[in-house]
Amino acid sequence: MAGIGAYLAAASVLAPRFGRGLYAWAAWTVVAALATARLGYVWENWPSFAPAPWRALAVWQGGFQPGAGLLGLAPVSAIYLRSLRSVAAGTAAAGGGLLVWRVISLLTAATLGQAAPDTLFEQLEGEPLAISDLRGRPAVVNIWATWCPPCRSEMPSLAQAAAAESAVAFVFVNQGESADRVRAYLAASKLSLAHVLLDRGMEVPRHYGTRGIPLTLFLRADGTLADMHTGAISDDALAAGIARLLKRPR
Template identity: 30%
Template sequence: MSSLSLGIFSIKISQLLLAICLLAALAIALVVSWRKKIKVTDTTMQIVLISVVAARMFFVAVWFEQYWKTPLSILDIRDGGFNVIAGIVAGCALVAWRGWQQPALRAPLTAGTLTFLLAWSIAVPAADSIAGEVALPAVTVKTFDGKLTTFKELAHGKPLVVNLWASWCPPCRREMPLLVDAQKRNKDLTFVFVNEDNDPDEALFFANQMKLATKSIVADYDFGLMQMFGARVLPTTLYYSKNGELLATHVGGLSEATLASDLQKMKK
């Protein structure tokens, strides 16, 4: 399971753990500041906000070529384009700077920062462990061209990108041209599209519009594969090594930049 859902809302396990780490850090900083009778709330919230902005801007800078094509997409943080390490470095730098400026804040800010770093060092392997449970299903599937096969056979010994989608899903429709283009440009990767439509004709019509090869589309009308992949919402994209090891998961719509970033991870 790579995400949790509550109704129409979904959050990745890694994002949830990051939020928990931040809350733990804020709680410790507030406890220490309360004991020392120091007000630290505004400072900690500023540090968190600036760290988030830094994480986003660093990611945008790395993939600026993709974002520049549609500048307004820089503001659309729904694509999940953040560099967590850059955000942590920025946060630590701000803590050091504010502690140097205001010595009274050193104790609560240091305590909060150390709490976050310790919690995050535990959360990262925990998130990887949970995500690693999503194995590539070893089941027989049927492609839109009527062939019975398996995901392993479809991969042809290459790293595999699995995209779960439906024609009625707006973010699926928005990201599909990006995936089709990536499929054409990355011959060293295999793309498989797991369709979750109730109406095969609607799905086939949209696939033909996108010029998506029917041999790369797998039908999942009973949502069995969706459950096996641990997906809770559409779209969900999973990235596997050529050995079937899960490398990354993206919940929600992809932007050109986040797709490029995820594909780069597969080629390392």
């Protein structure tokens, strides 16, 4: 979002000198690139979208195919960029947006590679467990709460994946709630989950330096953080994250 904002701002500043069409070009390239990138991603992951095609509109869940997005740039550029000066100005604006995106990407990826916490947490069923105890196989760690609507919306898919993926450990780290409340929610929702941890002090988000829930962490077999997904995770994004952990083709 910051990269797109910087791109549009740069185009707005350059437009008076290089032609008013420059800003229109920038705005329409954003629309076209996002639309074609999303369509490309949906096409690539169609088996996941086929049961509920409306999910293609849930762009807040993420999922864009960069190569397909580039296809959307060509027709818009052909309409608006009619001279070498305008092409140079458009390239400069795009470069500014890409620079901002890259810097923020590097900053937000700072916690990747971090080791799993050694803190023992009360487990809903079973002995206390630390996330670091899962070393030896890849793990998916979901940070959630019963009062969080996006958490509740993604939980059935996570439960289904946890039951189907024996090669990956799944851990559900509840934030700040009592065991009774969590049990009542799982019973009412007819969800059967193993490794439900009670993080009453919300230590896991502090350990990783993250904010907001739901949050899904993908841990390598050595316990280090390989990737993370903020917000409700879709079936396709979850499958892609697991495939990367297991280094298998999708």
